[in-house]
Amino acid sequence: MRYLGGACLAAMALTACGQEDQTAAAAAPPPGQAAAVQNAAPAAAARSENRAFRDWRATCDNTNDCVAFGPASEGTGWVRVGSAPGPDGARTVTVGFWPSGGDGLTGSVTLTLDGRRHVAAAIAGDHDPLGAAEVRPADAAALASALAAGQTLTLAGAGETVPISLSGAAAAMLWIDERQGRLDTTTALVRKGTRPASSVPGAAPAPQVIPAPPIAQTGFGDTGQTLPAALEAVAAVKACRAEIGETAMGDQIMSARLDASTELWAVPCFAGAYNIGHDWYLTGPGGRNPRAVSLASATGESGPGTINGGYDPETRTISAFSKGRGIGDCGTASTWTWTGSAFVLSAESSMGECWGVPADFWPTTWRTR
Incomplete structure (x- = not known):
C-alpha cells in the first residue's frame, strides 16, 4: 500500500500539555459536512x-x-x-x-x-x-x-x-x-x-461515513514534486513557502488524484523538532482552480492544516498525528475520509495532558461507522 505521509502515520491536531477544563460541542457531524455523511446521528445525539x-x-x-x-x-x-x-x-x-x-x-x-x-x-x-x-x-x-x-x-x-x-x-x-x-x-x-x-439508554448513534471508491494514482505521489503554478500563486501558499524557506522540509510536497477532475495537494508550511505542518488544497487537473480543504475537528472547528499528516489513496483518508512532545504521549489524532465531495471527519482521539499515555489508550472524541 502506497502511503503519502509526514513524520507520523496517525492523525492529530495539537493539544497543549496541561490543558484544563474544556468543553467540545459536536452534536451532529462537524459544520459543512452533513451532506457527505450518510445516516448521520440526529440532533439529539x-x-x-x-x-x-x-x-x-x-x-x-x-x-x-x-x-x-x-x-x-x-x-x-x-x-x-x-x-x-x-x-x-x-x-x-x-x-x-x-x-x-x-x-x-x-x-x-x-x-x-x-x-x-x-x-x-x-x-x-x-x-x-x-x-x-x-x-x-x-x-x-x-x-x-x-x-x-x-x-x-x-x-x-x-x-x-x-x-x-x-x-x-x-x-x-x-x-x-x-x-x-x-x-x-x-x-x-x-x-x-x-x-x-x-x-440505561443505549449508545448514541454514530454517523456513517462512506469513502469514495479508490482511483488509480499514476503520476501522483512521487517524491521531488513541484507545486502547480496556479497553486504557487495562492497568497496563503506563498506565505507557507516563505515560512518554511529553503529547509529540507520544503520539499515535502504531497499530491494525489481524487477523481478524474479533482487533485489533492499538500503544501509544507512549517517544521519543528518532531512536527511538520501541511496545508491541503483541492484543485482541478494540473492544479487549476485551487481551494483550501476544510478539515473539521470534533469541536466543529475547521481549517486546511494538519500536523504530521498524510494521504492514503487506498483508504481515501487524510490522517495526521500532532505530538505534544517528542515521545508522542499527548496531542490529537484525527482521520478524514474522502466521500467524493468532501473530506469528512471519521475518527479523532485526543490526550491533552502529557502523562505518559500511549496513543492507543487516548480518549476517543469522535467516531463513525
Whole structure:
C-alpha cells in the first residue's frame, strides 16, 4: 500500500500539555459536512466533551463512550477507567507508568488501593518506552467504584512504585454516570441505586461515513514534486513557502488524484523538532482552480492544516498525528475520509495532558461507522 505521509502515520491536531477544563460541542457531524455523511446521528445525539475535575480528566465521545484519567502525583504514571455506553456497557481499568530506569514497562503492575492489592497484566504492543497493563475485565467495574471512593493508590512494577492522585476521581466518574444515564442504577460507578440496568439508554448513534471508491494514482505521489503554478500563486501558499524557506522540509510536497477532475495537494508550511505542518488544497487537473480543504475537528472547528499528516489513496483518508512532545504521549489524532465531495471527519482521539499515555489508550472524541 502506497502511503503519502509526514513524520507520523496517525492523525492529530495539537493539544497543549496541561490543558484544563474544556468543553467540545459536536452534536451532529462537524459544520459543512452533513451532506457527505450518510445516516448521520440526529440532533439529539451526544456531544463530544472533555471535563476537568481537580487532578482527573474525563472525556465522552459522540456515542457516549467515556473514559476518566488520573495522573501520578510524583513521576510519570496514570490510571484510566473506561465506561462503554448502554445497559451492558463494559468497564475497563488500565494503568501505566514510565519507569525512571528507562527500560520501559513490560511486566504486570500491582495496584495497591487503600492497602488492598490488585494485579494488572501487561498489554502487548509497541508502546516503548511507555507501557500499559489492564485489570481483569471481571474485576474492572468493582475496582473503578473503589477508586472513586479511595484515599490512596500506588502502582508498582519494573522495581518502582508510583503514587497516583485520586483527587477528582469520584467527581469524574459521577459525571460519566450522569452523562451515560446511569445515576441511581445498579450499573452506576458512583451513585448506585435500585433502578435496573435496562433503564440505561443505549449508545448514541454514530454517523456513517462512506469513502469514495479508490482511483488509480499514476503520476501522483512521487517524491521531488513541484507545486502547480496556479497553486504557487495562492497568497496563503506563498506565505507557507516563505515560512518554511529553503529547509529540507520544503520539499515535502504531497499530491494525489481524487477523481478524474479533482487533485489533492499538500503544501509544507512549517517544521519543528518532531512536527511538520501541511496545508491541503483541492484543485482541478494540473492544479487549476485551487481551494483550501476544510478539515473539521470534533469541536466543529475547521481549517486546511494538519500536523504530521498524510494521504492514503487506498483508504481515501487524510490522517495526521500532532505530538505534544517528542515521545508522542499527548496531542490529537484525527482521520478524514474522502466521500467524493468532501473530506469528512471519521475518527479523532485526543490526550491533552502529557502523562505518559500511549496513543492507543487516548480518549476517543469522535467516531463513525
